[in-house]
Amino acid sequence: MSDELILELKGITKIFPGVKALNNVHFQLRKGEVHALMGENGAGKSTFIKVITGVFPPEEGQIFLEGKEVVFKGTKDSLAVGIAAVYQHPTTYPDLSVTENIFMGHQIKNGPFMNWKAMHAKAAELLGRLNADFDPKSEMGTLSVAQQQMVEIAKALSTNARIIILDEPTASLTANESKELYRIVKQLRDEGVSIIFISHRMEDMYELADRVTVFRDAQYIGTYDVNGITTADLVKAMVGREIKDMYPKPEVKIGDEVIRIENLSRVGYYKDVCLNARAGEIVGLTGLVGARRTEVMESVCGITKPSAGNVYLNGEKLKIKTPKDAMDAGIILLPEDRHKEGLILSWGLGMNVTLPVQDKLAKIHFFNDNKTEREMSRDLLESVDTKAVTIFDPASSLSGGNQQKVVVAKSLANDNMKVIILDEPTKGVDVGAKAEIYAIIGELALKGYAVIMISSEMPEILGMCDRIYVMCNGRVTGCLDRAEADQEKILNLAMLEKGKAVEQA
Amino acid sequence: MKAFLRKITGNHEVSLAIILVVLFLVVDILSGFKFHGIENIGDIFKNNALTLIMSLGMLCVLITGGIDISITGTLAFAGMTIGLLQKYDIIHNTLLLFVIALAIGAACGFINGLIIAKGKVSPIICTLGAMYIYRGLAYVISNNQWASGEDVTSFSKFGNSAGPYIILALAFVIYFVVMKWTPFGRKVYAIGSNREAARISGINVDRVEIAVYTLMGLLAGLAGALSVSIYGSAQPNMQTGKEMDVIAACVIGGVAMSGGRGTVVGTLLGGIFYAVVYKALPLVGLEAIWQNLIKGVIILGVVIINVLTQRAMNRQALARREI
DSSP states (O other), X not given: OOSOEEEXXXXXXXXXXXXXXXXXXXXXXXXXXXXXXXXXXXXXXXXXXXXXXXXXXXXXXXXXXXXXXXXXXXXXXXXXXXXXXXXXXXXXXXXXXXXXXXXXXXXOEETTEEOHHXXXXXXXXXXXXXXXXXXXXXXXXXXXXXXXXXXXXXXXXXTTOXXXXXXXXXXXXOHHHHHHHHHHHHHHHHTTOEEEEEOSOHHHHHHHOSEEEEXXXXXXXXXXXXXXXXXXXXXXXXXXXXXXXXXXXXXXXXXXXXEEEEEEEXXXXXXXXXXXXXXTOEEEEEEOTTSOHHHHHHHHTTSSOOSEEEEEETTEEOOOOSHHHHHHHTEEEEOSOXXXXXXXXXXXXXXXXXXXXXXXXXXXXXXXXXXXXXXXXXXXXXXXXXXXXXXXXXXXXXXXXXXXXXXXXXXXXXXTOOEXXXXXXXXXXXXXXXXHHHHHHHHHHHTTXXXXXEOOOHHHHHHHOSEEEEEETTEEEEEEETXXXXXXXXXXXXXXXXSSOOOOO | OHHHHHXXXXXXXXXXXXXXXXXXXXXXXXXXXXXXXXXXXXXXXXHTHHHHHHHHHHHHHHHTTOOOOOXXXXXXXXXXXXXXXXXXXXXXXHHHHHHHHHHHHHHHHHHHHHHHHTTOOOXXXXXXXXXXXXXXXXXXXXXXOOBOTTTTHHHHHHHHSSHHHHHHHHHHHHHHHHHHHSHHHHXXXXXXXXXXXXXXXXXXXXXXXXXXXXXXXXXXXXXXXXXHHHHSOBOTTTTTTHHHHHHHHHHHTTOOTTSSOOOHHHHHHHHHHHHHHHHHHHHTTOOGGGHHHHHHHHHHHHHHHHHHHHHHHHHHHHHHHOO
């Protein structure tokens, strides 16, 4: 890395109707540097990326490429000078081949015809450079998220990009896949590519970045050497206040066993899963992606049908066929994908929260949309401290962290709940909101719920859970107590059946 | 004033009502004040009673994100059945005939719902098949015979009374209440807005879907009976193609084909709008050959306006979210 600047943005201001999305921000990228861009959701990172790539021309400010001022009127302009972005959710064509995805928009042609041979060869070469182990002719939709991301990176490379922007590249990757990504990023850096990446994960930044720039509330806060700033200071820069305790795990007197899962199996998915959770206990369920953690819990909640095994609640065998059965018994799942499964985004918060209890409300009062319902939703939303203006605000208007709080409120609408299962509760949520969600999870345990938390994030699993079950390949490979658990033990268990596995510690 | 204007343009029902009133006045003036008579308005409702009734069922189907194009087949099957029952002097009790038509309609709808909800067949494919089957049944049972005016004399007394108006009014009131204030209505909207979220929130999606198609069939059966009663005859080819009018009325009324959005009031206004235009064309001197063309233009025009207002609303919501 040299001190020579490849990209510089000065005094960028971007205004959307009614709001300043970026207010006089600066940014400097050195040649061959990995530069982290951090900040809470809504800090303006994504808008900033779109300014760099020419999607949003800024109202004010200048962009310099290698010292010369440039003006981007669209992504074509930025691509032409070698700037490419890889977005958080791979924006791919699932039914097309990897090659077609890589060369979408800049196909190699032979006169008027596609030169498939050359494209396949070039794609194979690019993938080889990234050490990818799949065929360029394979269909995009059959690849894992991590592999799709590799394709996106290959696509960026195929345009001879000198600056690659990675937007939350590790958000949907497992620990192992993240390591693979780190390797690729380092390799690209060594080849002289400059990289900007956005991430909520501190590990990413420490692993990769040389410098970090922090935005907060659309403003530029500062640029720091990664080695010269403590985590606490960095969090403070991002959040604007100090977070004293990231994982406020309360001391809870753990009660009797509430839920017990015995030898639950689903052909083709998981086998002989046994686990239990007690009142007031926070039980973690972790493992690599593909360990089938979510699948197990979906069966427990009646979303899919297990082929064998039983679920007991307070010692009683349950017959669960639909999510409603599970809810009536007192088990609720807070799904991972808040947009697809958790909330109805176009609806007001109030209606979202009371959706699971429509029939119960109707028993109190035949017609819904009444005072009882509104008061109930207001109370529930207050109990999770949602920063919303009213219960009529659409769920789509909230940030990820606040949406997650609404999902929690929704799960509490039924007052007979005993087991709360959270699937990746802090995925895509920023640091400040994460701490708040952990506090809410702690409160749930305090109130005596048995909490089961599926998570791939090691720190939160270690920070919040009383016991940690680890899964690998559809089987539970071990259970660790809070006191004995550490990152290494969990990883060993998570890879136990993968051949190259390490002996259990 | 500006806020008032925004309120009008931001609410589909209000803007549609205003357009409707203006349209009504214009037509009334152009036709030399022949349009606003009570008889004429009564005619408008009666002539479009079938479309209006079925648009309620279609509203629910569309809100869940589905579609039902088999409804006029159901209508013909139910209508033909009760026509034949009278033709061969088996039953002449008006109430009983209505109940039979409703039952046939509900059964047809239930079958559709079962195939769509449990079999996971796409609604348009399922009801496309069902359209031919139910229409075909109407032909088969009648052996391509009609039930003529003489056959259904006593039954058509109901059609000439205030009966159809009362049924129409009742249906709209019931649907208004159900869709706005009951858990069932809320569930229908929930399924259309986000099926997975609804399922995970403990809603029995299959059951609600089956109910929605069954109700659609029930109303088609009712429309079949009304058709026989109002027009005084039953033919196997009755009301062919009218399902598109029903869908058009919903769409004009602001129902989203993608599901999740639409109201009873909007549907009513959409239906009336459609009916007024239809009735007005000859009065303002346009011949019948123009009707299809005008209908098409109106549907497209309204849909384009819908898309534009929706886009504006989305933009406003986004602006609020952006920080």
